[in-house]
Amino acid sequence: MSLVVMKFGGTSVEDPAAINRTAAIVAGRVAMGNLPVVVVSALAKVTDQLLRAASCAAKGDRTGALAISSRLRSRHRDTACALIKNPAESAALVTLIDQKFDSLDEILRGLAAILELTPRISDLVVSYGERISSRIVAATFCERGIAAAHVDARDVIVTDSQFQKAVPQDSIIEKRAAEMLRPLIEHGKVPVMGGFIASNEAGITTTLGRGGSDFTGALVGGALSASAIEIWTDVDGIMTCDPRVCPEALRVKVISFEEAAELAYFGAKVLHPATILPAVKKNIPVLVLNSRNPTNDGTRIISLAPHCKSPFKSIAVKKKLSIIDVVASRMLMTHGYLSEIFAIFDKHQCPVDMVSTSEVSVSLTVDSNDKLPAIAADLSQLADVKYEGKKALVCMVGEDIRGQSGIAAQVFAAIRHINVRMISQGASEINMSFMIEEEDAEEAVRSLHAAFFQNPDPAIFDVEAQKGQLLAPSS
Ligand code: ASP
Ligand code: MG
Numbered sequence: 001m002s003l004v005v006m007k008f009g010g011t012s013v014e015d016p017a018a019i020n021r022t023a024a025i026v027a028g029r030v031a032m033g034n035l036p037v038v039v040v041s042a043l044a045k046v047t048d049q050l051l052r053a054a055s056c057a058a059k060g061d062r063t064g065a066l067a068i069s070s071r072l073r074s075r076h077r078d079t080a081c082a083l084i085k086n087p088a089e090s091a092a093l094v095t096l097i098d099q100k101f102d103s104l105d106e107i108l109r110g111l112a113a114i115l116e117l118t119p120r121i122s123d124l125v126v127s128y129g130e131r132i133s134s135r136i137v138a139a140t141f142c143e144r145g146i147a148a149a150h151v152d153a154r155d156v157i158v159t160d161s162q163f164q165k166a167v168p169q170d171s172i173i174e175k176r177a178a179e180m181l182r183p184l185i186e187h188g189k190v191p192v193m194g195g196f197i198a199s200n201e202a203g204i205t206t207t208l209g210r211g212g213s214d215f216t217g218a219l220v221g222g223a224l225s226a227s228a229i230e231i232w233t234d235v236d237g238i239m240t241c242d243p244r245v246c247p248e249a250l251r252v253k254v255i256s257f258e259e260a261a262e263l264a265y266f267g268a269k270v271l272h273p274a275t276i277l278p279a280v281k282k283n284i285p286v287l288v289l290n291s292r293n294p295t296n297d298g299t300r301i302i303s304l305a306p307h308c309k310s311p312f313k314s315i316a317v318k319k320k321l322s323i324i325d326v327v328a329s330r331m332l333m334t335h336g337y338l339s340e341i342f343a344i345f346d347k348h349q350c351p352v353d354m355v356s357t358s359e360v361s362v363s364l365t366v367d368s369n370d371k372l373p374a375i376a377a378d379l380s381q382l383a384d385v386k387y388e389g390k391k392a393l394v395c396m397v398g399e400d401i402r403g404q405s406g407i408a409a410q411v412f413a414a415i416r417h418i419n420v421r422m423i424s425q426g427a428s429e430i431n432m433s434f435m436i437e438e439e440d441a442e443e444a445v446r447s448l449h450a451a452f453f454q455n456p457d458p459a460i461f462d463v464e465a466q467k468g469q470l471l472a473p474s475s
Pocket of ligand 2: 009010211212214
């Protein structure tokens with residue numbers, strides 16, 4: 001019997017209807033003889049609201065913070081009552097929700113008194129989202145006949161103490177999963193736990209960073225050597241490009257870990273890039289599936305993607321970028337210059353996306369942020385600096401560009417009408433990226449899609465759906 005980790009994102013548990021769909025999907029798996037371990041996010045938007053409550057409180061807006069918490073309390077209570085019909089179970093769940101919100105309110109009042117929000121307290125506040133959602137989901141499963149057992153994720157996922165982006169301790173997680181999850185599974189139970197939340201070895205609550213529930217899914221899958229990790233979301237999987245930009249976008253049926261990581265990094269919202277790692281290490285396939293369309297096959301992410309007839313699998317775009325040009329004749333024949341430049345970005349804790357250099361100039365791209373003037377001021381100690389916002393990075397990903405000649409010519413021919421500011425062919429040899437004006441991004445994607453996905457390889461892309469779409473009468 002195969003053990004599958006099924007992670008459901010915020011939209012898959014956003015309201016009673018979504019939680020019922022999720023329960024039906026899991027019940028289907030149990031009926032098939034699978035052994036699911038379920039990881040859930042907080043109800044959609046709850047994490048953002050909890051963070052807002054915390055920052056309101058820390059600014060002294062006690063009333064505002066408690067008002068947010070009170071709305072969240074009602075939403076969770078209403079959701080629980082709509083789902084759980086058994087009066088005793090429903091009352092028990094509502095009591096539990098109330099207890100959690102009472103203690104959250106206490107923390108918010110404390111924050112409003114001390115007027116300081118530390119990363120540690122921020123993690124404690126946001127943890128309520130997953131702590132409560134996982135209770136509601138577990139109770140719903142039980143009522144729908146699934147033998148669910150709620151597990152506090154903080155007892156299994158142990159991290160270091162870097163609050164807000166804690167690093168998982170793999171060997172401890174493996175041990176805890178063996179002690180806490182394995183026996184439940186062996187007794188025919190379906191463990192249900194929150195994603196994203198964890199604790200350090202002292203038991204203090206930490207989180208894995210925004211979007212971290214996918215990471216939890218992969219960690220649990222890795223620790224239990226699951227046969228697959230399923231990421232249930234509200235899209236059909238990884239697409240060849242954003243379907244809102246280009247209606248001809250196709251579902252990618254199968255993609256390699258490396259390609260998916262590259263896409264995730266470049267803003268494809270489908271999954272957290274770090275998800276890939278624990279899965280890759282153990283060679284566990286990751287499936288991206290749609291809980292609104294559960295019969296769709298989604299995208300399968302595997303170690304080695306099969307050969308594809310066309311060079312690229314997908315086109316991703318990252319917007320709201322700035323480009324920084326550093327020009328200095330001093331750079332000619334000197335060494336250590338690049339490291340000085342990077343030291344400045346490091347000092348401002350500003351990640352750099354793409355770099356391109358010539359003898360006398362360096363161009364770098366970063367997410368537009370309010371540290372840019374300070375960074376530019378520091379850089380101007382070394383050289384002439386210019387920076388400009390409203391840029392977009394287009395990233396073409398595909399393992400089959402490795403070693404193929406003429407690809408760059410085809411790419412730039414397809415967008416010959418668009419001004420390209422910066423080019424980089426990734427060292428990984430599986431992406432080709434370039435920087436353009438934000439306003440040209442959509443046009444670039446459409447032109448590239450038309451050029452490279454005209455004759456899609458049916459082994460890799462879902463051509464049938466596209467045919468269906470084209471045949472379907474427009475409404
Ligand atoms: N709820 C968390 C967030 O919104 C984690 C997740 O859903 O992946 O970031
Ligand atoms: Mg997510």
